[in-house]
Amino acid sequence: xxxxxxxxxxxxxxxxxTVRITQEATQLTQEILQTEKVIDDLLKxxxxxxxxxxxxxxxxxxxxxxxKPLAASFAAVLGFSTLIAAGPxxxxxxxxxxxxxxxxxxxxxxxxxxxLGFAEQExxxxxxxxxxxxxxxxxxxLAAEASGRSAVTLKPGQYVEFTLPAAANxxxxxxxxxxxxxxxxxxxxxxxxxxxxxxxxxxLTSQYAxxxxxxxxxxxxxxxxxxxxxWTTECGCVPDQTTPxxxxxxxxxxxxxxxxxxxxxxxxxxxxxVIRLSAPAGTNAATTTIDLMDxxxxxxxxxxxxxxxVLLFGADPTGRRDSAQAIDRAIAFAHSAHVPxxxxxxTYQVNRHIIVDDVTIEGAGNWYTVIKGHQVTLSSPAPDGSxxxxxxxxxxxxxxxxxHNVHLSGFAIEGDVRMRxxxxxxxGIGGALSDSSIEGLYIHHTKVGMWLDGPMNNLTxxxxxxxxxxxxxxxxxxxxxxxxxxxNFIRNTGDDxxxxxxxKTADSGDTxxxxxxxxxxxxxxxxxxxxxDLTVSDNLVADPIREGSALQIGSRFGAxxxxxxxxxxxxxxxxxxxxELNWKIGLGAIWIYALEHSIDANIQVTGDNFLDNTxxxxxxxxxxxxxxxxxxxDVHFANIHVDGTGTSVVSARAAxxxxxxxxxxxxVGAVGVNNCGSFHFTPAGSEFALTDLxxxxxxxxxxxxxxxxxxxxxxTCDDRPAVVAPPAPSAWPAG
Ligand SMILES: [Ca+2]
Numbered sequence: 101x102x103x104x105x106x107x108x109x110x111x112x113x114x115x116x117x118t119v120r121i122t123q124e125a126t127q128l129t130q131e132i133l134q135t136e137k138v139i140d141d142l143l144k145x146x147x148x149x150x151x152x153x154x155x156x157x158x159x160x161x162x163x164x165x166x167x168k169p170l171a172a173s174f175a176a177v178l179g180f181s182t183l184i185a186a187g188p189x190x191x192x193x194x195x196x197x198x199x200x201x202x203x204x205x206x207x208x209x210x211x212x213x214x215x216l217g218f219a220e221q222e223x224x225x226x227x228x229x230x231x232x233x234x235x236x237x238x239x240x241x242l243a244a245e246a247s248g249r250s251a252v253t254l255k256p257g258q259y260v261e262f263t264l265p266a267a268a269n270x271x272x273x274x275x276x277x278x279x280x281x282x283x284x285x286x287x288x289x290x291x292x293x294x295x296x297x298x299x300x301x302x303x304l305t306s307q308y309a310x311x312x313x314x315x316x317x318x319x320x321x322x323x324x325x326x327x328x329x330x331w332t333t334e335c336g337c338v339p340d341q342t343t344p345x346x347x348x349x350x351x352x353x354x355x356x357x358x359x360x361x362x363x364x365x366x367x368x369x370x371x372x373x374v375i376r377l378s379a380p381a382g383t384n385a386a387t388t389t390i391d392l393m394d395x396x397x398x399x400x401x402x403x404x405x406x407x408x409x410v411l412l413f414g415a416d417p418t419g420r421r422d423s424a425q426a427i428d429r430a431i432a433f434a435h436s437a438h439v440p441x442x443x444x445x446x447t448y449q450v451n452r453h454i455i456v457d458d459v460t461i462e463g464a465g466n467w468y469t470v471i472k473g474h475q476v477t478l479s480s481p482a483p484d485g486s487x488x489x490x491x492x493x494x495x496x497x498x499x500x501x502x503x504h505n506v507h508l509s510g511f512a513i514e515g516d517v518r519m520r521x522x523x524x525x526x527x528g529i530g531g532a533l534s535d536s537s538i539e540g541l542y543i544h545h546t547k548v549g550m551w552l553d554g555p556m557n558n559l560t561x562x563x564x565x566x567x568x569x570x571x572x573x574x575x576x577x578x579x580x581x582x583x584x585x586x587x588n589f590i591r592n593t594g595d596d597x598x599x600x601x602x603x604k605t606a607d608s609g610d611t612x613x614x615x616x617x618x619x620x621x622x623x624x625x626x627x628x629x630x631x632x633d634l635t636v637s638d639n640l641v642a643d644p645i646r647e648g649s650a651l652q653i654g655s656r657f658g659a660x661x662x663x664x665x666x667x668x669x670x671x672x673x674x675x676x677x678x679x680e681l682n683w684k685i686g687l688g689a690i691w692i693y694a695l696e697h698s699i700d701a702n703i704q705v706t707g708d709n710f711l712d713n714t715x716x717x718x719x720x721x722x723x724x725x726x727x728x729x730x731x732x733x734d735v736h737f738a739n740i741h742v743d744g745t746g747t748s749v750v751s752a753r754a755a756x757x758x759x760x761x762x763x764x765x766x767x768v769g770a771v772g773v774n775n776c777g778s779f780h781f782t783p784a785g786s787e788f789a790l791t792d793l794x795x796x797x798x799x800x801x802x803x804x805x806x807x808x809x810x811x812x813x814x815x816t817c818d819d820r821p822a823v824v825a826p827p828a829p830s831a832w833p834a835g
Contacts, residue, residue, distance in 0.1 A: 196265040196371065198225045202618055202642035202674055203248025208711070208829055212672045213616035213640025214589045216565060218272065218396035221262050223252040226393075228260035233389070237714050239646040239681060242276060242389055245357050245592075245621055247643060249675060251276075251391040254379040260390050261376040268395035269368040270467060273302065273377060274591070276357040277385040279310035283319040285518075288385035291378040294369055301380075302361055304388070308518060308545050308568055311356040311594070316520040321351035333682050355645075356621050358391060358592055359568050362542075364467060368397065401464035402510055407442035408434040417446020419472060424450045431459050443469045443511055451476050453494040453530070457503035461493070463511025466542035466565070472514035475526060485523035490515050492546065495531030495556075498579075502532030502556050509539040515546035520570045520594065525551075528566070532556040539563050548572045549590070554579030555605060561585045571595040573617065579605035586613045596623045596648070597641070602630035602659045611635040617642070617650075624648035624691070625676070628666065630659025632701070637669045641676065649719075650676035650710075653703060654693040655730070662701035670707040674829065677713035677745065685819055686715020686747050694722040694730040694754055703735040710742045711829040715751075716774070717742040717765070720788070722754035727778040731756035731787075737763050738793075742805075744826025748774040749805045755787035757812075762795035764832075765805040769824030772805025776817035785813035800824075 199219045201209050224232050230252045236243035243249050252260045280286050285307030293299045311317040314326045328340040335346040379388040414426035434441045440460035445468035463469030473491025481487050495503030513528040528543035529550035537560045543549040549566030566573045573590035590597040597617035600607040617625040625641030641650035650673035676689035689710040710717040720732045735758040742749050742765035749765045755778040777786030789812040799805040
């Protein structure tokens with residue numbers, strides 16, 4: 101019978117059960133201390149199987165300890181013995197390639213967004229003999245999905261090179277290579293050299309890129325429309341109700357072009373050293389497009405000797421054998437012994453969910469400890485509707501009480517999801533996790549990085565990177581309360597970057613703070629769908645592409661109405677306010693959308709900067725079929741900077757009203773307020789009223805953006821005003 105020990109039981113309570121567990125823990129710790137040579141040897145020879153040593157983790161004879169500190173052993177293997185090695189003698193520091201944040205000068209976004217210790221350099225600002233893509237925000241183009249809306253395309257034999265701005269031992273390359281002719285992706289080499297030597301090769305892949313067609317998308321570039329019974333914007337028709345049947349070119353709606361890959365350089369290079377990325381002359385990729393490179397100085401691996409080391413429970417750090425059961429055994433032991441689980445450097449194959457409850461799992465850092473899985477087709481659908489499973493760490497389902505006191509940190513999750521199937525639970529993190537924390541993970545190639553299904557309470561998500569997802573980055577789904585998402589970096593999601601989705605049950609008391617969200621290829625950077633007392637603060641959101649914008653407050657998708665106060669404070673958006681392909685009108689960087697209910701919660705939008713808006717900065721809209729049912733009535737904008745709009749500062753396409761105070765605008769491309777109200781156009785004016793609380797200054801070609809003649813509700817409705825591309829954002833004068 102298993103020992104059942106209360107979570108808080110002190111080990112000084114000497115029941116027979118706790119005595120045995122304490123003895124086991126002591127023995128295990130001693131064994132871990134004795135295994136440094138095992139781990140050391142293992143890391144030096146990644147091909148050596150562990151079988152003979154790890155099938156009996158308890159009581160087996162372990163090798164004699166060596167005098168070499170374990171940390172030094174890890175360091176030697178991972179290149180840190182040369183941590184402070186200088187670059188080649190005589191290398192002259194070149195001018196560093198410009199460092200940016202979301203392709204902006206960092207001074208323009210100081211104090212906002214995430215800081216995870218890497219420096220972003222855009223390829224279009226680097227030295228190259230390739231072709232710099234002309235900036236574009238047109239969906240389904242390489243430029244639109246690139247950070248800063250531009251990238252560099254290399255033909256075989258061409259290069260792009262970046263001068264390091266600071267010492268670095270690791271890079272992340274965001275790139276795109278073509279799909280296979282019939283879909284499914286290809287691999288192709290990318291050569292990396294530093295200062296003309298230290299050559300190495302990365303193997304790029306497009307297996308996780310290139311989706312086509314309509315929701316939920318396809319990997320087949322030749323497929324005709326998946327939904328000929330849907331209204332289709334390209335023909336402005338329902339294809340199977342149209343004669344003659346419209347023909348759509350293929351590939352139809354290609355998207356999700358980019359992927360990223362990380363590389364430890366094996367030593368530390370200096371500021372001024374030059375990293376060249378080359379498409380080798382013989383590459384099978386006709387083009388290799390480089391969007392950007394991030395560089396950083398990764399800390400040495402973390403080691404925890406007091407924890408339950410998964411190697412002692414049979415885990416295989418070479419990634420050859422499945423380690424799921426070994427990790428389960430380590431978790432079971434750690435749970436009983438009240439110690440954390442430690443996953444040392446290595447790649448661990450896991451092809452299903454690891455169920456976590458009341459446990460701490462620590463990796464050595466997400467550059468070192470990688471949990472990697474294949475997507476597995478289930479023999480029959482799971483009760484939750486999944487037809488696949490894959491690598492992920494899951495709390496128990498909320499209907500089973502959820503999990504509590506789970507703390508995950510310092511590892512990467514590398515999934516294998518290439519298609520969007522919404523019923524599949526193939527997310528990096530899932531289930532219900534109350535009183536828990538997730539810190540310092542890198543989550544890649546899963547469907548959703550973290551999909552939490554409440555009800556649950558008090559989860560803190562900090563310092564994570566989530567990239568190249570098929571769907572959302574993080575979603576608080578249904579009754580997630582009192583939880584925080586802070587200082588996370590999200591790039592290239594196939595749906596919302598960060599979302600709170602109050603389907604049926606309200607999310608409440610949650611905060612998204614100081615996150616960076618870049619290039620969601622569909623939907624929004626940050627979206628709130630219903631809920632109460634929510635905060636979105638100090639985030640940086642860049643380059644949304646279609647059917648969404650930077651910030652959305654939307655009453656849709658079966659969400660409960662908004663309640664309480666919604667604070668949208670001190671965020672910066674850039675290159676948002678996209679073109680809505682179905683409506684064929686421009687959106688706003690912040691998009692407030694009453695589709696299924698009126699929005700009458702107290703919405704405070706304060707201190708935000710909306711930069712380089714492709715169309716509008718602010719849009720408030722109710723869909724046309726429900727324009728007389730729902731309104732938007734209690735929205736307040738204050739202390740806002742709008743720097744550049746292709747069209748207006750405010751587009752109002754709903755009944756209701758909003759107040760404005762100290763909303764300062766410049767480089768406005770069209771009339772300051774595009775006011776359609778609810779489209780009745782009566783002599784009384786628009787159904788949407790603007791209230792000027794003072795300090796609303798500046799404008800553009802048409803004079804002050806909030807001119808007195810526009811107030812309170814002058815109809816200025818124009819579906820498609822001419823777009824005037826704004827100049828690049830610049831510093832705002834003090835005061
Ligand atoms: Ca770029």
